Amino acid sequence: MLSSAMPLVHAEPSGSATAIGQQLSLTPEERGRALLQPLTQLLSGSSAFAITAQDFRLSQSDSQTLGGPGTQNESPVLQAATAALVPFRSPTQKFSRNLLLTRDLGLFPFQTEPSIATDPKNPDHIVVGVIDYNSPNVVSYVSMDRGGTWQGPYQPRYPDKDIGAGGDPTVVFDKDGNVYISSISIGFEEFSIGGIAYQVDTSSISVARSTDGGSSWGTPFRSSTSRIAVNTTAVSQGIGGTLRIGFLDKPWMSVGPSKADPSKNSIYVTYTDFVQRLDIVYILQGQLIYFANPVLETTIELVHSEDGGQTWSRPVAVSPTVIRSFSGQGNTRIVQGSESVVAPDGTVYASWFDSTDDGEFKGLGEIWTARSDDGGNSFQQPVLVDEKGEPPFSPRTANFRAWSSAFPQIAVGPKGEVSLAYVLRPSDKPTDDGDVFFATSTDRGQTWAHKRVNDDGTSTFQFFPALAYDPKGSIHLMWGDFRDDKTEKAYNIYYSKSDDGGKTWSENARVTDFPSNPNRAFPRGAFIGDYFSIKAIDGDAFMVWSDSRLGEFGSPNQKIGFARISQMKSQSIFVSPPRGAGGSNVEIQGFGFQPELEFFVSVSGNIVTSGRTDKGGRFDFKIFVPIAGEGAQDITVFDASGNAATASFFMDVGFNTIYDRLSKALQALTSGSSLSGPRPGTNSTSASLDSTTTAVWIAAGASVAALVIAVGALTLVLRRLPRLSGQ
Known part of the structure; x- marks a missing residue:
């Protein structure tokens, strides 16, 4: 009955004096962190770093945190300046040169997880939201010339009483030109059981609005917040209650016409609601407790706002709630990685990934969607889109978290067609950890057609796909790709386009003009974000990704790269x-x-x-x-x-000039032509000028010769100094 006791929490069931001492030595924060430990691999990278105290922005100690001062001894730019080693580029003909749009306003050169949005009222206006490890919250950058130049970073606030941001930024515009940014905000909640205090990290999905194009941000609002519930009964021995600890992760925001009134904007946020459920067990006549039988519940939920993000609906379940047991018996299934999108008629679609009952990071993975016809108040029965091999937590050729490549990216076309891009393992290539697949539906998500997009024909890893429709209905797709590196350590960004609804795709084209090595991007190569991003307008597409080129010759360094299809002015x-x-x-x-x-x-x-x-x-x-x-x-x-x-x-005058004219002057001296009077056919003035010029070059030659002799003599003296001094 008391199987699967939680590790590191209070004491083992023996109730020994040593175990009790260990229990009392933990701080409330350490006890709370231990309760969330089983979730860490299943959360987004930024959330996992936050709840395990590896994000130095949320930690009191820098010694063991990712990117803390202990990992940064010298600026990579200064290292590069010493030897002038730079990543010389190999530009492509189909895309602009790459820009690095982020910059460091502190000691930690790490930015990641870019989200890009374009202004429907001004196609030149672009906003990008990113995680910046120099800032306590996510930040924004703004361009008013289609990405040619950038201003920022600008800092939205996280909600009052929270302690910082977890990440997962998304940015969107509404039809009126207002821009919104969402992200995870980290707080904490305190409670006690049996007289023992706990402090557990909580999460909210924060949304802030900008009315000036993304350079300043209003008051942030919590669209949804995780919950903790303690239920106990009076017992002296055995199970005496349950503890439920919630954590919201992987938010995604979309905006579109309200279903009730198309002239107004509706904002939608989806996320995964993780709930860790544990039995509270009393021993030693109630003098000691521990937790047993941990079970994880996951549900994709959605909230929406009709007033610009100031108030939000109650959460609505989009997916079924699935169970993951940690006892080694029972179900091992989770849902994660949702996105939402709004069709022109106000229909809302949501997508997510399902690990199936064979566990995460292995076996089969499934892609699901659901549709709402009433503005997000309820959802139709979910529809299975695709089922293939599930990618591992990290590819077998790199160290970074890549499982989120399986989380489907969703987009809707101008005629209401809906499409997905995702990475799953192909059955025909056993050493391939992931290819890019595309799925599309023209019947409101009831049936789906599928196609593999990457055309490399190799077993190298593709990851983090992103897709977008342009106003004419063409589909633009980008992703990270290791195909160009035989060692499979560095990736480029690749792109393809379909003009026929995804039936055929253009030849894959390289976007980046220098590859990125994750080991050069982040300490231990552990994190390059969970996604890249693309947006398309009429005649152009804009792409952003995590870029490590500045870390190539120094300490790890990660910036956000930008490119577009149209060419931009060269330096x-x-x-x-x-x-x-x-x-x-x-x-x-x-x-x-x-x-x-x-x-x-x-x-x-x-x-x-x-x-x-x-x-x-x-x-x-x-x-x-x-x-x-x-x-x-x-x-x-x-x-x-x-x-x-x-x-x-x-x-005009160089060493060879001096040499040539000195030679001529010496020749003239030897022949005596310049000193014996005018040459035939010249007047005395010309002869005088020739004599003067010759004299000048003789003087210059003599000066150079004297300088050479002086340098030689000085060198000889310096060489003899050690011997003369007896060294």
Whole structure:
């Protein structure tokens, strides 16, 4: 009856003095953390780090936290500056150059989990929400030129009385141009059982609104909050009650026309409600308690708001509640990773992943959807979309959490068609941990057609797909892909498009101009987020992903990369004056480089100086151009992210000029032609000028020769100094 006792919580059933001492030595926070321990692999990455005290933003100690000061001894940018090692790019012809849109306002160079949204009233206006480990909450970035330049980070608040954010940001626009950002907010709740105190992490789904395009945010509201319930009965021995600890995870927000009034906006948030249920067991005549028979209940729920996020409906179950037992017997099933989307007529669709009863990270996995015809107040019977092999927690070739690749991304088309993208293990490739699959329905989610999208034909891992419709009904799909690296350690972003509702897809095309290695992105390569994001407008598509190129030559570093289909203006430099003598100063102006990042200047292949760009990716300074050969000299500027631009400086006077003219002068001296009077056909003035020019170059040659002799003599003296001093 008392099987499967919870580890690390109070005492073993023996009730020994040692066990009691261990019980009393734990803090209330440690006791609460132990109660949530079984959930950690099943939650999103950011939530798992929060409840296990690995997120240093929520921890009092930095020594054992991911990304804490103990892992950051030196800025990766400064390391790169020392040797001027940068990730030179291999651009693609089908997409713009890549930008890194995030920047560090602290010591921790980690941003991840990007969500992108476009303004329906202004297609040039884009907002991106991300996790930023320099900020206690998620942050936003704003572009007003289709991603060519970015401003931010801007910081929404988390709700009062909470202690910080867990992550999972999503951003959406309503039809009026207001933008909303949602995320997990972490709080705590205290309670006691048998006179022993507990402090357990709780979670809320926070939603904030911006009326100025994403640069400032209003008061955040809790759309839903997890619950804790303690039920006890008076017993001195045996089971004396139950403890239910809730935690909300993996939220997703969508907005669309209200079903009741299409002129108004409705906001929808789905999430997974995790409830850990334990029996409270009393021993030693009630003097000691422990917890037994842990069971996890998971349900996909939805809440909605009709007043801009100020008030929210009660949670509605979208999926059935499924049970996962930790005793080694019974069901081992969970549901997780929901999303929602609103069709043009106000119909709401929700999707999620089901691990089936063979357990998570193995066996079969299922993709499900459900439809609401009454504005999210109730849902029709769920429909099975697809069933294939379930991806592992991490691919067998990397360390990062990738199980969320199986969580279906959902989008709806202009005619109400609904589509999904997800990763499952293909049955025809046993060493492949995941391919990208697409499913679509044109009958309101009743039946589904399927297709594999990645065309690599290899067994390399694909992950984190994201899809979007454009206004004409074309489908745009992106994902992470290891196909280009024979070691399977670095990924690129790939893209494909369908113009016929998903029946056929364009040849897969590489988006990134430099690959990302997860081991270079985050300590131990453990976390690159749980998703990437894409949005499409008429004639263009915008993509964001986790990018590690700045960590390639230093400490781990993770930024958010951005690219679009349309080309953007390349970085450039302007040199003034464009020509002159060697050994002079010239002014260099740079435009379109990575903002607030180290850059390096080389002249004819030799690095001569470095600097740092401003917030707009510009710089303006003077450099000394050393003497080189006469003629055109390349001046190249490249920043630490790999952006590079070259201009030409024409050197009128260089070493070869001195040598040539000195040779001519010596030849003239030897022949005596310049000193014996005018040459035939010349006047005395020309002869005088020739004599003067010759004299100048003789003096220059003599100066150079004297300099060479002086340097040689100094070198000889320096070499003999140790021997002269007896060392």
